[in-house]
Amino acid sequence: MSGQSERPIRVLVAKPGLDGHDRGAKVIAQALRDAGMEVIYTGLRQTPEQIVQAALQEDVRVVALSSLSGAHLHLFPAVVEGLRREGATDILVLGGGIIPDEDIPVLKEAGIAEIFGPGTLTATVIDFIKEKVAQRK
Amino acid sequence: MFDQGKLAELQKQTKEYEEKLAAHTKKRPERQDRFVTDAGIEIKTLYTPADLSDFDYKRDLGFPGDYPFIRGVQNNMYRGRLWTMRQYAGFGSAEETNERFRYLLEQGQTGLSVAFDLPTQIGYNSDHPLAKGEVGKVGVAIDSLLDMETLFAGIPLDKVSTSMTINAPAAILLAMYIVLAEKQGVPQEKLNGTIQNDILKEYVARGTYIFPPGPSMRLITDIFAYCSKNVPNWNTISISGYHIREAGSTAVQEVAFTLADGIAYVQAAINAGLDVDEFAPRLSFFFNAHLNFFEEIAKFRAARRLWAKIMKERFGAKNPRSQMLRFHTQTAGCTLTAQQPQVNIMRVAFQALSAVLGGTQSLHTNSWDEALALPSEQSVLLALRTQQVIGYEIGAADTVDPLGGSYFIEKLTGEIEQRATAYIEKIDELGGAPEAIEYMQKEIQNSAYTYQKEIESGKKVVIGVNKFQMPEQRPAGLLKVDPAVAERQIVKLNRLKSERDNTRVEKILAELRRAAAADENLMPLFIAAVREYVTLGEICDVLREVFGEYKQNIVF
Secondary structure, three states: OHHHHHOOEEEEEEOOOOOOOOHHHHHHHHHHHHHOEEEEEOOOEEEEHHHHHHHHHOOOOOOEEEEOOOOOOHHHHHHHHHHOOOOOOEEEEEEEEEOOHHHHHHHOOOOOOOOEOOOOHHHHHHHHHHHHHHHOO | OHHHOOOOOHHHHHHHHHHHHHHHHHHHOEEEEEEEEOOOEEEEOOEEEEEHHOOOOHHHOOOOOOOOOOOOOOOHHHHHHOOOOEEOEEEEEEEEHHHHHHHHHOOOOOOEOOOOOOHHHHHOOOOOHHHHOOOOOEEOOOOOOOHHHHHHOOOOOOEEEEEEEEOOHHHHHHHHHHHHHHHHOOOHOOOOOOEEHHEEEEEEHOOOOOOOOOHHHHHHHHHHHHHHOOOOOOOEEEOHHHHHHHHOOOOOHHHHHHHHHHHHHHHHHHOOOOOOOHHHHHEEEEEEEEEOOHHHHHHHHHHHHHHHHHHHHHOOOOOOHHHHOOOEEEHHHOOOOOOHHHHHHHHHHHHHHHHOOOOOOEEEEEOOOOOOOOOHHHHHHHHHHHHHHHHOOOOOOOOOOOOOHHHHHHHHHHHHHHHHHHHHHHHOOOOHHHOOOHHHHEEEEHHHHHHHHHHOOOOOOOOOEEEEEOOOOOOOOOOOOOOOOHHHHHHHHHHHHHHHOOOHHHHHHHHHHHHHOOOOHHHHHHHHHHHHHOHHHHHHHHHHHHOOOOOOOOOO
């Protein structure tokens, strides 16, 4: 429906685990907002369960996870699994942070749509989200 | 400083120069419309004595080792002894980290710096549900004194100085270090080292807080009071701008917010009844060495002069040691690129040189592979060798404050000091740093976003990221933490709990609960507790019960 397509994309930017590095998460959040999306930022130290609940409550299309502490292999898939359990399989889950190359296929296999590493331009993330959300309509 | 007649003459000549310059640049435009530092301070084509017309050597610079210490805190600086080469290290288990420590000491490192994993930094044992996936990742896992004994095995604590990046539970880790020393036969009076112990910047920029500001400040002043009597050579706090800068602040904000935090700690200690000249000599600082070379040098110098004035004028400190800003520096992790990562070696070298020209007391140089992983042994060695080149080969350490008196550097130093002072006044108006946490976060975030936009627009060049890119393969040989470390750590923890005297443990924890709710100094109890192998998580759980937990206000 044409009215629906005008609705801004809602994104949850989330910091799972104990990691305190939120510069990247906040920069992405601000860039997505400036690109016309509605952005909710969870703040630090969220468990995967809390992130799943926030995503459902806020009715978001996208969850963008950020971790620089090396706990991504435990935390990112747990968020995807939680969303699946709640039947929210249409939510796009992205990851960013310090993620070694060899972990990327493992995360994609677990259902993370894309991983954005250091040096990624915010424009790349914005384009990716717009494209994927358009495809999933 | 300058002859007024000659200065007037010079101003006339400068005008002539500027006219010629304008005619020249009209024909041949400069590379950029404007040249600015990272903090946005405008940089002119040329600086002359006319830029320092009211400059007074004695008042504005003075001599190294004397107020306002802008030229350095010692009278001959590195001619006596080079800065301490101190690489931040820690990963996996205490055994692995101990091995890395010994390797670094063998290679000529002169001090230790411990990186703890996040569960340790947030006061959780390795078996806590929130520790899952985090054990041993960004640092070494320490659950109890037993792990500390392994971490420092074969390292005599009277021969090294040790810096510990620990904040919310700093008092407990210090207690472990004291008991460990005691077991080695080293009295606490002889210990040298630093605990970071800077909770305000955790709220603002780093995130490893546990308790709310009130009880956190009390733990800090407890440490000040205990150490001034019992561990006199210990740096009781390392007031840190490093993470504020990493979170995206400018150089000016780094100085301003760090010193504003410093003011809050001094005020809290005075309010707790301590005499400023008793504890202030043991305050230390920690700054970032970022990319804008001259601005960074000016920043270190400006911070030194500003702190000296604050201590003397605001707090009436009389002991020169209370007025001295002594600091550690680490090169800027956020400037390391994952693209063409070996270029990071050059970035680190220039940043390290700025710290030395700025008069740092100790230095960590980042490894080139840190945008990809924890550093490997080879990359850490190269980072240490970079410092050794600066110290031993290029003559940078042979005279005091070699850039002091440079028209540009002095002008820039003054400008940074002025702008930082304006920020500190603003924070004072808000009620001081503990009341200004969200304000500082917002300012940092705006700077971070501006910085990113400048990279994306190409205004700020990052080699390999937005200029001179090339196709490349990721380097091999990156370090990976053994995922089995968590399991081993939990087995060790369970064994400890079954072998220690648990009746005494319960008794001490009950005593701690009572004392935390009262207002006595908690340091002696922490020492008694860790001696009985009460774990970090058990102690912090009791404190959480009594103090509550900090809830972050989300600023975005």
